[in-house]
Amino acid sequence: MSLPTQQKALLVPLKGKFYLGSSNVNQPGPGEVLVRIEATALNPVDWKIPEAGYFVTEWPAILGTDSAGVVVAVGEGVSKFTAGDKIFHQGYFTNRLATFQEYTIIRAEIAAKIPSNLTFDQAASIPLGFTTAAVGLYAPSWAQGGFNLTPPWKPEGKNKYAGQPIVIFGGSSSVGTYAIQLAKLSGFSPIITTVSPHNSEFVKSLGATHTIDRSLSPSEIAAEAIKITSAPLKIVYDAISLGPTQQAAFEVLAPGGSLLLVLPSQIPKEKVTGDTKVITTFGSVHAPDNASFGVDLYNHITELFASGEIKPNVVEVLPGGLAGIPEGLERMKKDLVSGKKLVAHPTETA
Numbered sequence: 536m537s538l539p540t541q542q543k544a545l546l547v548p549l550k551g552k553f554y555l556g557s558s559n560v561n562q563p564g565p566g567e568v569l570v571r572i573e574a575t576a577l578n579p580v581d582w583k584i585p586e587a588g589y590f591v592t593e594w595p596a597i598l599g600t601d602s603a604g605v606v607v608a609v610g611e612g613v614s615k616f617t618a619g620d621k622i623f624h625q626g627y628f629t630n631r632l633a634t635f636q637e638y639t640i641i642r643a644e645i646a647a648k649i650p651s652n653l654t655f656d657q658a659a660s661i662p663l664g665f666t667t668a669a670v671g672l673y674a675p676s677w678a679q680g681g682f683n684l685t686p687p688w689k690p691e692g693k694n695k696y697a698g699q700p701i702v703i704f705g706g707s708s709s710v711g712t713y714a715i716q717l718a719k720l721s722g723f724s725p726i727i728t729t730v731s732p733h734n735s736e737f738v739k740s741l742g743a744t745h746t747i748d749r750s751l752s753p754s755e756i757a758a759e760a761i762k763i764t765s766a767p768l769k770i771v772y773d774a775i776s777l778g779p780t781q782q783a784a785f786e787v788l789a790p791g792g793s794l795l796l797v798l799p800s801q802i803p804k805e806k807v808t809g810d811t812k813v814i815t816t817f818g819s820v821h822a823p824d825n826a827s828f829g830v831d832l833y834n835h836i837t838e839l840f841a842s843g844e845i846k847p848n849v850v851e852v853l854p855g856g857l858a859g860i861p862e863g864l865e866r867m868k869k870d871l872v873s874g875k876k877l878v879a880h881p882t883e884t885a
């Protein structure tokens with residue numbers, strides 16, 4: 536099958552509005568594959584980047600960091616995949632590696648086969664959210680790394696942290712749902728999380744043992760969490776990391792504990808004393824410091840979902856292909872998306 540040289544893409548200028556346009560279909564280099572994207576998911580970073588200008592250096596930019604699709608060409612030296620394989624992977628903040636377009640490029644070693652029990656839409660809900668949860672919990676403790684815990688895909692990792700409590704702020708977010716499920720596989724108990732009450736049963740079905748209403752004040756949330764267990768709360772994952780959740784998360788944290796943030800820290804440096812750690816993670820397998828962790832993760836990710844041990848996000852497919860993405864991002868910005876991942880099909884773009 537001959538491949539097109541041009542494709543539909545969703546572009547955005549810095550500080551501007553998204554518009555439909557076109558981009559080159561790139562050729563895979565050594566170690567890379569070219570993927571026809573069947574489903575791409577939306578993430579908060581996609582509405583933040585055009586406003587803030589971070590990560591991207593090429594404008595107008597093509598954004599999008601979640602892809603599930605079909606391998607259509609393989610570069611030199613790739614033996615992991617052949618044309619026709621269904622794979623999913625995390626994109627990056629360059630037009631060549633972005634996913635709000637019909638085709639994208641990825642290094643084969645950080646892509647994985649979609650298990651047969653998952654649709655393209657479900658697989659697209661995994662890469663950024665799951666990677667951020669996994670990096671935060673298990674990646675080495677570099678400045679933007681993680682807690683360096685032993686992952687549950689290592690033989691000695693499953694249930695390793697049995698009896699130790701964990702608090703996860705934002706349990707119904709994409710990152711939070713994956714953090715809960717990984718914490719369960721790691722054996723953490725209790726698993727305490729904050730959600731809107733309508734998501735309480737949902738997050739308990741994933742492994743949370745206790746939920747706290749996220750609309751309480753930071754001090755009320757902290758007091759509720761501390762009441763749940765007599766064990767010190769030494770591991771806290773704030774999957775939201777807005778000012779109030781950071782405040783509650785730091786109040787909950789026992790001295791000498793570790794707090795993981797997904798946005799820059801607003802906690803005054805002078806308050807972080809002794810062995811206490813506050814890390815802002817970079818949930819990307821493209822970060823050079825996460826390189827070997829990312830390859831290991833993508834060698835195990837298929838089996839984690841194939842076995843049903845980890846479930847993908849609930850998905851909602853947007854109409855209109857790439858044209859449906861800007862409205863989806865607006866809904867996310869207004870905090871109108873609860874407990875699910877928005878997904879678009881680039882090939883359905885008119």
Ligand SMILES: NC(=O)c1ccc[n+]([C@@H]2O[C@H](COP(=O)([O-])OP(=O)(O)OC[C@H]3O[C@@H](n4cnc5c(N)ncnc54)[C@H](OP(=O)(O)O)[C@@H]3O)[C@@H](O)[C@H]2O)c1
Binds near residue numbers: 730797
């Ligand atoms: N550092 C990184 O590398 C990295 C990577 C990925 C994401 N992030 C950041 O992580 C955050 C979460 O991303 P996501 O994709 O997981 O978001 P998401 O799924 O779009 O978040 C929506 C969810 O957030 C929950 N939520 C909102 N405010 C909350 C609060 N104050 N307390 C508790 N829950 C709250 C809502 O819960 P309810 O509906 O139950 O109220 C909703 O289900 C974003 O800020 C994103 O930019 C950072």
